[in-house]
Amino acid sequence: MAGSLTDEDRERAAEAERTQKAAADERARLATERARLEGEHARLEAEFQCLRDAERAHHAQRDALEVASIAALHAQAVAVINIRSLIPVVLDGESPNYTTWRSLFLLVVGKYELSDHVLSDIAYPDVPSWVRMECTVLSWLYGTISSKLVQVVMTPTSSARRVWLGLEEQFVGNKETRALYIDAEFRTFCQGDLSISDYCSKMKNMADALGDLGEPVLDRTLVLAVLRSLNERFSYMAALIKRTKPFPSFSEVRADLMLEELTAKNKPTEPSAFLAAGNGSGARSSGVNNNGGSSAGGHSAGGGGRNKNRNRRGGRANNGGGGAPGQNGGGHPAPRPGSPAPTPVFDVQS
Template sequence: MTNDTIAKPGFHPALAVNSIRNHITVILGMDNDQYPLWVALFTNHAKSNCVLHHIIKPKHGIPKSPSTDDEKELWETLDAMVLQWIYFTVTTEILEITVEADTTAMKTWNRLAALFQDNRNSRAMTLEQEFSHIDMRDFPNASAYYERLKSLADQLKNVGAPVTNSLLVLQMVSGLTEAYSNVGSIIQQRDPIPDFFQARSMLTLKEAGLAK
């Protein structure tokens, strides 16, 4: 059986899924920028349980429509289950936007896609603004500063505005406090610019030296 055909009546692997959150650990929210990750986890889970065609039309061919009463009943059961998987892995805010009567898993899936695609540009602008103005002085320690900077870069990638390694490292250096200016200058003068984790290690060593 493939994902592009209707399952034969009888036991179906999707019916054995007890808790969807054990398989899709990301809870999709409007403000967490994890839509691409949620989609990746969800589609992989759907594919492994032979229900991918309930949310994504196959690239080749047309899915076989259920013909018998048993096949129709199974299709409706599986579609309701996939729809339930969606509902159980989104926040209440998104649930209120997407829930409607007499819908299907594919309609809801497409509605979510449109919702997040419309939101990408505004999210990218907000994230880029924060990224370009991040300052080490606003954080309790260097580690918190690095983590926030990397988080912003990851979120920008998720909304289709990836940050290059050079820009990430240079932005990190530009926001350093005076105590880190020497090591910041060394990082800037490297050719090529070190990768983010190497630069972070250099600053972490400096932080340890300052602590002593």
């Protein structure tokens, strides 16, 4: 049977054997590669797990530090005795300082990680530490508003969030009506007798109030409104500032106007004391020369008057008295212009 195999059959058998061997080698190579890849995957998985563990440890450490930091901040917040040392503005329903008060209050609660007590509706009444800080923030709110506002927003079940919203309603409620009235005042307000500081503060407060009501005023619009309503003393400054390129900001305009106001206040007066004294001396000298005194010949005041009239008709420059031409009534020579008045001499008759 084997002798009956031809060369072609033997060639086919050899080819099949080679094919089987190649397939076996390929399977072995693939198995080896698979094992290598599985080992690499296991190694990468282990490294990734290590990285995740390290990240978890880092986050845990950071969270622990953050918790400790927040606890320390809360302890400092509880220790604040006078909240007005941190928030010097007292919110009053009759003054437009809501924007300033709100900004300062948010800065303080943000500093002590207590913003959620006024900005979030989420509460944790079962957590003692949260309740303690809620009381702290609520006391801050009551301590920085007027007594009238306290009576408006305080209730037996008040929370910091409810008081915050109540104050917001007091100052920002009815936005359209409030904006209408404030905008009208903003566009018609004039400086009058106000100082530059008070006038600019008033205009800035109205602009901020409009911004709180959803009607923001651009800085350029604020500057134009300030320049439009200046009094006559600073009207020339308005003309100069309008031509400035680039157009200045409100802070720059306020600084320029305050500097001009300070310069005008410290400007010296033009008449000097020396000139005033000189004018007074000349007046006294003139008064002495024009008075008709008694002459050596015993003329009376009436005679001096007649002599004065005669001199005026004759073109003479004599004053009253019975002296010689060109002399005063007392017999003295007429003084030259600018010379001091002569001392009068009195005759004693026996």
